Amino acid sequence: MKNNHGRHSFYGKNELCTFNSYGEESIGRFGRMFREVSPLYVNPLELAKLGAPGGPMEATNAELTSDVPLGMIFFGQFVDHDITFDTQTNFSSINNPREIENTRTATLDLDCIFGGGPEDEPFLYDKPDGRGLYLLTGKTNQNQGQAANLEKHDLPRTGTETAIIGDPRNDENRVISQFQLAMIRFYNANYDAIKNADPHKTSDEIYEEARQLVTWHYQWVVVNEFLPLLCGSKLVSEILGAGRKFYKPCHSAFIPVEFSVAAYRFGHSMINQQLKLKPSGDVHSIFSSEFGRGFEKIKNQKQIVEWEALFDFDGNYQRAEKLDTQLAAILLNLPFIDSTNPADKSLATRNLRRGQSFLLPSGESVAACMERDEGEINDVKNLIRNVSQAHNINLDNGTPLWFYILAEAEEIGRIDNGGSKPGEGLGPVGGSIVAETLIGLLEMDEESYLGHNRDWSPTLGTNGVFTMKDLLTIANTAVEL
Structure with a gap:
């Protein structure tokens, strides 16, 4: 498209x-979210150098945050599984967001817990004409081949150890698996309280009331604890008070790729390479059998999570690593990726390649579109320039959005x-x-x-x-069925 005489072009028009x-x-x-901003292209070899093991993104001296519980990063993963599921995309072709089906609902409705409800997916629930529409746990399911003292600490499973849950990804590591179980038990506790308060209500009535109660309290935690902790209380208050400036769907709610492919991958920088599942327990690698090997039943007491180790009960919880441009070394050499190409095994490089496949704009372009102060943008770019030049990485065309967001967190932060x-x-x-996307x-x-x-x-x-x-x-108070 050419400019007509007397008319100005606008940014991103050709795209x-x-x-x-x-x-x-x-x-x-x-x-x-930013349809008017041009995409960035960076030579893939430069992206590979940026995310390579031993490169600028490998953490050598892990620093911890002062007040972010490590469990909140896994909670963020749970939220992601509640609102997004992309089974179609790859790195070998350009991905068109408008053609990619999101197989989760773009609402924080806990369909990963409740599925389609007891009529759609009755295998998730106890019998409505028996005890009621409680969600199954390992104990109510009587998991095959599992010791009785471990059943109540596990998800319901088939004979092949597959978890019977609304989203299979919520069994991929011990923390997310145990949090799925905690949400099931949170619902069961509330279902039981409503049932006991009014024995005349039908199982369907109790289910609907308990589901809304559980879902709204979960949403409250997202808005009032998770977002202020990770995005800043000042920013969250401004969005709730003055409205959203950038996430403005034309028709219905959707997941922006700037969120799913870039900004919401911030947690990869905050995951500790070593962690404990109990306050006084042993330290485990993130990919150890105790922690990282999901999709199988709990086999011993060491695999059971005690939440005081991961969330703030009394101040003695594990802190997440600082949000910056570095990731735990093990994440740059993923042991479960079967490839001889180091770029395929680096989570950082995979994130950078994914962003490029979605035609994401540069971080500088998005910051300018948001009308961030030029001095602030330059401060972030200076940090990026120092990192890239020290490792002979060419980012002259611009900074991948995900990496810019990490650098901004390191330079400015919450x-x-x-x-x-x-x-x-x-x-x-x-x-x-x-924050604008989730709100x-x-x-x-x-x-x-x-x-x-x-007013709720x-x-x-x-x-x-x-x-x-x-x-x-x-x-933890849920009735043991």
């Missing part, structure tokens, strides 16, 4: 004309009312993408508390305050 992936979102598909905290959370670009999904969902009843506040917890600690404490 809008050329790529149909820059159009309005389609129902049930991914989409773009902005609370007391100021910025480098390394403690996402900076303004990354934080805005994450937007809730605001556009007529069944969520933000989309249905903005938690009925569980204490005086309208409800935290992850409260959720996990209630989960």
Whole structure:
């Protein structure tokens, strides 16, 4: 397209004309938050150098955050599994977000826990004409070949050890598997309380009431604990008070690729290479049999998570690693990837390649589109320049969005009312993408508390305050069926 006399071109115009992936979102598909911004191209060899083992992204001296529980990073993974599931894309071709089906609902509705409900997926539930529509655990399922003292600590499983749950990914490591079980038990505890309070209610009525109660309290934790902790309380308050500026769907809620392929992958920088599943337990590698080998039943007490080790119950929890441009060394050489190409085995390089396959814009371009201060952008670019030049990496065309967001977190970090905290959370670009997307999904969902009843506040917890600690404490009280 050429400029007509007297008319100005606009940024990204040629891409809008050329790529149909820059159009309005389609129902049930991914989409773009910044449709007017041109894509970035970086030589793949430079991306491989950036994410290589022994390169600039390998952490050699792990530093911990001051107040981010390690468990919150795994909770972020759980949230991701609740709203996105992409089974179609690869690195070998350009991916069009508008053609990629999201096989999860783009709502925080816990369909990974409840599936399609007891009529659609009855195998997740106990019998409605018996004890009621409790969700199955390992104990109610009587897992084949599992010791009785371990059943209640595990998910329901088939004879081949496959978890009987709404999303198979929630069995890929011990923490996510045990959190799936905690959410099941949280529902069962509330189902039991409602049933005992009014024995005349039908099992379907109790199910609907308990499901909404559980879902709204989960959403409350996302908005009032998870997002302020990772995106900054000041930013979250501004979005809730003044509205969203960048996540503005044309029709229905969707998952932006700037969120799913870049900003929400911040957690990869915050995962510890070594961690404990119990406060006084042994330290395990993230890919050890105790922690990292999912998709199989619990075989011993060491594999059972005690949540005090991962979330803030009394201040003695494990902290996540700082959010910066480095990842744990083991993540740059993934042991389960069968390839002789080091680039295939590096999680960092895979993220960078995925961003390029989705035609993501540069971080600088997105920051400019957000009208971030030029001095702030230059500060982040200086950090990036120092890293890239020290390792002879050419990023002259621009910085991949994911790497820019990590660098911004390292340079600026989470902005609370007391100021910025480098390394403690996402900076303004990354934080805005994450917080606006998750809040937007809730605001556009007529069944969520933000989309249905903005006067609602938690009925569980204490005086309208409800935290992850409260959720996990209630989960531990669930009736053993």
